[in-house]
Amino acid sequence: MSVSQPARALAPAPATSAGPRRRPSRLMVGAVFAALLAVGPYLLPPFYVSLLDYIGIASLVALGLTLLTGTAGMTSFGQAAFVGLGAYTTGVLSSGALGADTLGWLQGSPWLGLAAGLLVTFVAALAIGSLTLRLSGHYLPLGTIAWGISLYYLFGSSTLLGGQSGLGNIPAIALFGLDLDSPARMYWLIWAFVLAGAVTSQNLLDSREGRAIRALKGGVTMAEAMGVNSSRARMVVFILAALQASAAGWLYAHLQRFINPSPFGLHYGIDYLFMSVVGGASSVWGALLGAGVITVLKQWLQDLLPALLGRSGNFEVIVFGVLMIVILQSSSAGLWSLVARLLPVAARAPRIDRASRLSRRALPERGSVVLEARKVTRRFGGLVANNEMDLQLRAGEILGLIGPNGAGKSTMFNQLSGVDTPTSGQVLLCGADMRGKGSRAFASRGLSRTFQHVRLLPQMSVLENVAIGAHLRGHAGVLPAAWRLDRKDEGALLAEAARQLERVGLGDCMHLPAGSLALGQQRILEIARALAADPCVLLLDEPAAGLRLQEKQALGDLLRKLRAEGLAVLLVEHDMDFVMGLVDRLVVMEFGTRIAAGLPEEVQNDPAVLEAYLGGV
Numbered sequence: 076m077s078v079s080q081p082a083r084a085l086a087p088a089p090a091t092s093a094g095p096r097r098r099p100s101r102l103m104v105g106a107v108f109a110a111l112l113a114v115g116p117y118l119l120p121p122f123y124v125s126l127l128d129y130i131g132i133a134s135l136v137a138l139g140l141t142l143l144t145g146t147a148g149m150t151s152f153g154q155a156a157f158v159g160l161g162a163y164t165t166g167v168l169s170s171g172a173l174g175a176d177t178l179g180w181l182q183g184s185p186w187l188g189l190a191a192g193l194l195v196t197f198v199a200a201l202a203i204g205s206l207t208l209r210l211s212g213h214y215l216p217l218g219t220i221a222w223g224i225s226l227y228y229l230f231g232s233s234t235l236l237g238g239q240s241g242l243g244n245i246p247a248i249a250l251f252g253l254d255l256d257s258p259a260r261m262y263w264l265i266w267a268f269v270l271a272g273a274v275t276s277q278n279l280l281d282s283r284e285g286r287a288i289r290a291l292k293g294g295v296t297m298a299e300a301m302g303v304n305s306s307r308a309r310m311v312v313f314i315l316a317a318l319q320a321s322a323a324g325w326l327y328a329h330l331q332r333f334i335n336p337s338p339f340g341l342h343y344g345i346d347y348l349f350m351s352v353v354g355g356a357s358s359v360w361g362a363l364l365g366a367g368v369i370t371v372l373k374q375w376l377q378d379l380l381p382a383l384l385g386r387s388g389n390f391e392v393i394v395f396g397v398l399m400i401v402i403l404q405s406s407s408a409g410l411w412s413l414v415a416r417l418l419p420v421a422a423r424a425p426r427i428d429r430a431s432r433l434s435r436r437a438l439p440e441r442g443s444v445v446l447e448a449r450k451v452t453r454r455f456g457g458l459v460a461n462n463e464m465d466l467q468l469r470a471g472e473i474l475g476l477i478g479p480n481g482a483g484k485s486t487m488f489n490q491l492s493g494v495d496t497p498t499s500g501q502v503l504l505c506g507a508d509m510r511g512k513g514s515r516a517f518a519s520r521g522l523s524r525t526f527q528h529v530r531l532l533p534q535m536s537v538l539e540n541v542a543i544g545a546h547l548r549g550h551a552g553v554l555p556a557a558w559r560l561d562r563k564d565e566g567a568l569l570a571e572a573a574r575q576l577e578r579v580g581l582g583d584c585m586h587l588p589a590g591s592l593a594l595g596q597q598r599i600l601e602i603a604r605a606l607a608a609d610p611c612v613l614l615l616d617e618p619a620a621g622l623r624l625q626e627k628q629a630l631g632d633l634l635r636k637l638r639a640e641g642l643a644v645l646l647v648e649h650d651m652d653f654v655m656g657l658v659d660r661l662v663v664m665e666f667g668t669r670i671a672a673g674l675p676e677e678v679q680n681d682p683a684v685l686e687a688y689l690g691g692v
């Protein structure tokens with residue numbers, strides 16, 4: 076890899092096929108799958124059609140978990156409760172449970188029941204999400220268990236909802252004059268919902284909003300630094316998963332025509348999580364596979380074990396548990412990863428709209444102060460990590476921030492980038508006082524950064540990782556993304572990401588997974604990601620660490636080029652050879668305090684600096 080090598084034309088996605096034989100596209104494989112599903116009811120006995128109905132309903136819930144747990148990294152045991160919300164809302168409204176006089180105009184229509192169920196679920200998910208999504212680590216799954224149990228008991232203790240004995244008289248759904256009053260007739264509707272859910276989920280994941288959701292797995296600090304509103308992204312994905320579960324509940328209620336609380340309890344919430352994880356938690360098609368495998372497995376165990384053992388008991392639960400452990404141990408990425416390897420599907424390169432260009436920010440006048448620290452102090456208990464630090468960074472210069480280990484450079488970096496708030500003092504970005512504002516606000520005012528410990532999404536392509544950096548330059552929201560109405564916006568974002576990759580010399584790697592690059596290349600990738608935001612201030616945390624000599628020279632050339640374009644660059648670095656030959660000015664820290672500042676040659680001979688680095692030699 077060389078930064079200075081001429082930019083190459085965007086290479087097509089690397090072919091994964093072993094030979095010249097053409098592989099069918101994903102669309103073609105999807106069409107075959109849909110065709111097989113379509114003929115299912117004509118070929119299969121009624122029992123299996125019915126089983127496929129239940130697999131479809133479970134798939135819809137597992138799809139939501141693919142977004143929530145597999146993609147955004149939030150584990151939920153409570154999805155069955157949202158299934159219950161959808162089922163009970165339509166059950167109450169369509170079964171006449173409210174009585175003829177109350178809301179009589181609403182009753183009898185399952186379609187109104189669907190709309191009402193989605194609305195009720197939306198409001199409930201918003202309320203529950205506001206309370207629980209702030210939790211992190213193991214508190215969040217525990218929170219989902221808590222509200223899952225609460226809703227379950229609510230269903231069982233309300234007389235309006237029929238208590239433990241449940242609600243009957245739920246009518247069949249009527250579609251174009253046809254009553255869907257049998258499992259075979261419901262089959263089409265259920266699988267239409269599943270396919271629509273799978274396709275829209277996949278579309279969403281391949282979009283700006285989807286990347287924002289996926290960025291959550293890289294940690295909130297990284298996502299916010301890219302301008303992603305992490306609280307909103309968490310809420311969006313939580314509500315989407317809840318709505319998919321609610322739609323599944325609506326289908327379930329009108330398939331069964333009777334509901335009681337038991338299928339909406341914690342036990343089922345755990346099953347849905349198993350389906351998602353066993354199938355492959357981060358794969359949309361894995362959700363369908365997981366739902367199929369677990370539903371069929373449970374059915375077989377229930378039928379076969381009593382016959383094999385000659386007596387009944389809860390043996391199927393024990394065998395099921397053991398099988399789950401075996402499957403999870405032998406395929407931690409889920410069963411879909413095994414199937415995907417066997418499927419002869421061609422890799423798809425994302426469409427990059429080379430002709431389109433994103434609008435650019437006007438850079439501040441060269442020489443003007445763009446980032447300033449005024450008497451910044453940061454205390455951690457009794458320890459003063461930054462002590463009344465002053466620092467000015469100007470447009471069109473490279474400023475180095477150096478100091479021995481523990482001097483307080485990273486802490487200063489955090490104050491300057493909004494990751495942390497000074498105990499006292501001010502940070503000004505382009506003249507605006509940024510005190511108390513988070514890193515997202517810094518990003519939207521034109522500050523981009525890299526991380527001391529590389530923070531990338533290793534499974535995602537290099538191109539998509541860089542596109543996360545351009546998040547604030549795109550506009551398409553969740554719904555346009557789900558229905559692929561965002562292609563212009565998306566093509567332009569990817570083109571910008573491709574341009575930045577070529578600019579830093581990683582053009583040839585853009586379709587590879589980011590995790591497959593060497594550490595030095597990953598650091599350069601982070602710089603491309605920061606540049607994709609079109610910044611006026613670039614903060615680099617030890618960018619030369621792990622780079623070979625040639626790579627360092629190439630990085631130096633790139634930074635000089637950025638300086639010539641008028642960017643303000645601040646770098647924290649330990650590599651003195653790299654720093655001295657590159658920066659315009661230096662600020663030296665020791666024990667949290669600024670001990671010297673000036674031109675590199677002045678600082679090099681400063682007695683305080685020699686004392687700090689060499690113990691006064």
Ligand SMILES: Nc1ncnc2c1ncn2[C@@H]1O[C@H](COP(=O)(O)OP(=O)(O)OP(=O)(O)O)[C@@H](O)[C@H]1O
Binds near residue numbers: 480485487
């Ligand atoms: N979150 C924190 N809580 C408590 N102490 C902290 C915290 N962050 C940093 N410190 C302390 O502040 C001091 C400065 O640490 P900092 O990481 O900023 O130094 P540094 O110059 O970046 O060091 P290095 O070059 O080794 O990365 C250290 O004594 C460190 O232990």
